[in-house]
Amino acid sequence: MVKYKELSEKLMQQINADIWRVGDKLPSLREQTARTGVSLMTVMHAYEVLEEQGWILSRPQSGYYVAPRTAFLRAPRQQPRMTLIGTVDVNASIFALLRATGDPAVVPFGSAFPDPSLAPLRQLSRSLTAVAREITSDQLLEHLPPGNFALRSAIAKRYAMQGIHIPPEEIVITAGALESLNLSLQAATQPGDWVVIENPCFYGALQAIEKLKLRAIAITSDPRLGIDLAALEEALASKPVKACWLMTNSHNPLGCTLADEKKQQVVALLEKYGVTLIEDDVYSELYFGSVKPKPALAYRRESGVMHCCSFSKSLVAGFRIGWVAAGRYAEEIEKLQLMSTISTSVPMQLTLAKYLSTQRYDSHLKQLRRTLEQRKIAAWRCLKRYLPSSVRINYSDSGYFLWIELPKQIDAGELSQIMLDNKVSIAPGKMFSTGNNYNHYFRINTSYEWRKREEEAVIMLAAVIDMLMGRV
Numbered sequence: 001m002v003k004y005k006e007l008s009e010k011l012m013q014q015i016n017a018d019i020w021r022v023g024d025k026l027p028s029l030r031e032q033t034a035r036t037g038v039s040l041m042t043v044m045h046a047y048e049v050l051e052e053q054g055w056i057l058s059r060p061q062s063g064y065y066v067a068p069r070t071a072f073l074r075a076p077r078q079q080p081r082m083t084l085i086g087t088v089d090v091n092a093s094i095f096a097l098l099r100a101t102g103d104p105a106v107v108p109f110g111s112a113f114p115d116p117s118l119a120p121l122r123q124l125s126r127s128l129t130a131v132a133r134e135i136t137s138d139q140l141l142e143h144l145p146p147g148n149f150a151l152r153s154a155i156a157k158r159y160a161m162q163g164i165h166i167p168p169e170e171i172v173i174t175a176g177a178l179e180s181l182n183l184s185l186q187a188a189t190q191p192g193d194w195v196v197i198e199n200p201c202f203y204g205a206l207q208a209i210e211k212l213k214l215r216a217i218a219i220t221s222d223p224r225l226g227i228d229l230a231a232l233e234e235a236l237a238s239k240p241v242k243a244c245w246l247m248t249n250s251h252n253p254l255g256c257t258l259a260d261e262k263k264q265q266v267v268a269l270l271e272k273y274g275v276t277l278i279e280d281d282v283y284s285e286l287y288f289g290s291v292k293p294k295p296a297l298a299y300r301r302e303s304g305v306m307h308c309c310s311f312s313k314s315l316v317a318g319f320r321i322g323w324v325a326a327g328r329y330a331e332e333i334e335k336l337q338l339m340s341t342i343s344t345s346v347p348m349q350l351t352l353a354k355y356l357s358t359q360r361y362d363s364h365l366k367q368l369r370r371t372l373e374q375r376k377i378a379a380w381r382c383l384k385r386y387l388p389s390s391v392r393i394n395y396s397d398s399g400y401f402l403w404i405e406l407p408k409q410i411d412a413g414e415l416s417q418i419m420l421d422n423k424v425s426i427a428p429g430k431m432f433s434t435g436n437n438y439n440h441y442f443r444i445n446t447s448y449e450w451r452k453r454e455e456e457a458v459i460m461l462a463a464v465i466d467m468l469m470g471r472v
Contacts (some may be wrong), residue, residue, distance in 0.1 A: 003038050004045035011046065012055060015066055019293045023139055023377045024284045026064040057397050059289030068395040081231035083199060083218040083435060100425050107457040110416070110425030112252065114400055114447040118371060119316040120364045127355040131347055133169040143346045145334035147323070148174025153311075153355040155323055164298050166307075166325045172333050172346045173323050177282045177310030179337075180324035181245070182208050184306040187332045188276040189214055196235055196244040200432035200441075201456040202252050202280065204277040215239065218434070223394045223403055226251065226258045229265055236273040238388060248296045250283030253432050254403050255396030257287070263296040270304065276329075277305045284386045285314040285365055288373045303327035309332045311352060314365060318349045352465075372400050372447055379446035382455055386462040388469065400447035405440065410468045418464050424457045 026345050027035060032043045047064055050056045057067045061103040101111040146152065152168040159166040180202065184433040189195060191213040199218035204324050209216045217235045220226045227246065235241060247264065249257045258266070270277050281295050297307040306329055310322035321344060326333050337343070355361065379401065380395055387393075387404075406412060412428035419426055427445075429438030448454060 004042045004049065007032075007036060007038060007042065007046040008049045011050060012322065015055060020066045021070050021378075022066050022381065023373065024066045025062075026066065028063055038101065041177045053104075059291070060396075062290040067169050068377065068398075080219050081228050081234075090431040100420055103423075105423050106420070107424040107453060108448065109444045109457065110420075110427040111445045112427070113317045114313060114368075114372070114445075116317065116450070117367055117449075118447065120290065121316070123358070123360055124316060124319075124351065124355055127358070128347070128351045131354060135347065135350060143173075143320045143349055144343045145172055145337045146330065147171075147344055148346075148349040148353050151349050151356070152322075152323070154353060154356040155325075159184040159325065162292060162294055162298065164294075166297075170327055170330045171323050171325050172330055172337065173321065173349055175322070175341055175344045176312055176320040177280070177308050177322035178204050178437075179305075179334075179341065180209060180310070180322045181205070181278060181280055182211075182331065183336050183340075184278045184308060184324055184326065185209075185214075185243060185245065186212060186336055188278065188306070190242075193242040194239045196232065196246075196275070198242050198246060199435070200253055200429060200438050201245070202247060203431045205280075206434065208245075214416045221251065221254060222256070223254045223396075224256055226254075226262060227231075227266065228258050229262070229269065232266070235270055236269065236275060241273065241275050243278055244270055245278045245280060246296070247280040247283075248292050249281055250286055250396070250399035250401075252283065252399075253401055253441075254430075255394060255399055255401045256298070257293050257396070257398055260294060260299075263294070267296050267299045267305070268303075271300070271302055275304070279305060279307045281307060282283075282310045282313050284309060284400045286328060286369060286372060286400065288369060289397070293398075294389060297325065306333075314368065315352075315361070319352065320345070321348050321352055375448070375450060376400060376402070376446040379444065379454075380449040382450060382458050383444070386458050388462065388465055390469070391465065400445055402444045402446055404442050404444060406442070406465065407469060408440050410465065415468060416442065416460075419461060422460060426461070 029040055029043050033040050047056065049081045051058055056064045056068055058064050100106045101108050149168060152171040152175060155171055156166050156168045174183065185208050189212065193214055195209060195214050195216050197216050197218055198221040217239060219227055219231045219235060248263055267277065277296060280294050284293065284295060287293055295307055305327060307325040308322065311319060312322065324333060375453060380393060383402070385394055390407050392405040412429050416426050416428040425442040429441030432438060
């Protein structure tokens with residue numbers, strides 16, 4: 001047998017035997033060379049084979065890790081690659097689910113927010129207390145759009161750390177990322193315009209399109225590879241599209257992150273057709289490797305990208321502070337904000353500006369990413385242990401969502417309602433699409449600590465799925 005195949009099969013056997021468990025770091029290329037006595041090229045080839053087959057994950061400047069064993073999901077086979085969308089309706093059951101996430105008696109698998117206990121509340125409280133002592137009446141007017149200058153400067157410096165030049169003047173502070181996304185869409189379009197979104201997508205995009213009386217083209221996104229570029233170009237060529245709302249890192253609900261090459265291709269394609277990219281990047285800090293994925297913004301040649309982010313997922317949700325790096329749209333967004341919310345909370349802006357000046361944010365993020373990865377792997381193990389073998393789980397190497405596919409005959413909306421009646425929430429696929437192709441999918445939040453309550457909820461989930469499978 002060829003040496004690299006021999007080594008790769010030996011490692012597969014060790015992984016199957018739990019010698020190397022999910023999330024474990026494998027020996028480096030040089031360590032493996034010293035251990036086995038084979039050449040560096042042989043080890044490299046063996047690791048490439050294992051990565052290609054989904055046994056391991058590589059993380060730039062970090063190494064190779066054992067990947068969760070999963071049958072990779074694809075978009076539904078009968079799913080049209082491009083769909084024209086009419087009216088959008090978020091029905092009462094979805095509102096019930098969103099309300100339920102605030103009930104402490106409900107296991108919040110359906111929540112979109114990370115476990116609030118992960119926020120550095122003590123440090124933030126110190127910053128808030130200092131601001132309360134120092135704030136003056138004049139400052140209440142000084143922080144109208146575009147927002148607190150110190151906070152915008154701190155955000156600009158974080159862009160610079162990734163090699164992206166964004167002056168503070170192009171950054172507008174908003175009341176969370178959803179406001180930045182809505183204002184960006186409003187700035188780039190007029191009622192009746194065509195907008196490209198993904199299918200499935202964050203339900204806030206569907207609501208914004210309905211509110212602004214826009215017409216949408218939904219492009220299928222693959223759970224591993226992201227948006228279908230061929231279908232995207234077909235849409236751009238066939239309709240006078242004005243904007244594209246796209247989530248590039250840790251997609252909600254799929255979990256995938258676009259490869260750098262694909263981000264470049266998306267930006268080039270949109271620039272070719274003169275279409276503005278509204279980049280929803282709220283999960284960008286929640287990567288598991290050692291190198292932060294760049295946004296599509298990094299590959300722009302022109303200024304037609306509005307990059308929307310927030311501290312809600314990476315720091316604390318309740319402060320409701322986000323921003324948009326708006327480029328040439330900055331002044332228009334400031335005007336729109338003045339005519340709607342007027343400004344973002346001044347005390348919260350000052351508190352975050354003070355907190356970011358302490359250099360504690362990166363220490364918090366490092367711990368947060370480590371905890372989220374550990375909890376996501378624990379959740380995956382628990383789900384794989386109890387759910388029927390016909391249920392497939394799409395694992396992604398970032399964030400805190402798992403995208404799950406049921407047998408096609410099971411309606412995840414019905415499953416969601418039964419679970420909610422039993423004080424467990426899940427997010428059914430129909431929240432993220434206007435069609436029926438994702439009715440047998442659902443999303444689970446893995447950010448909470450996995451204890452007896454969570455395990456019992458998964459056992460109940462498995463029992464309900466078994467019951468629904470036996471009924472059809």
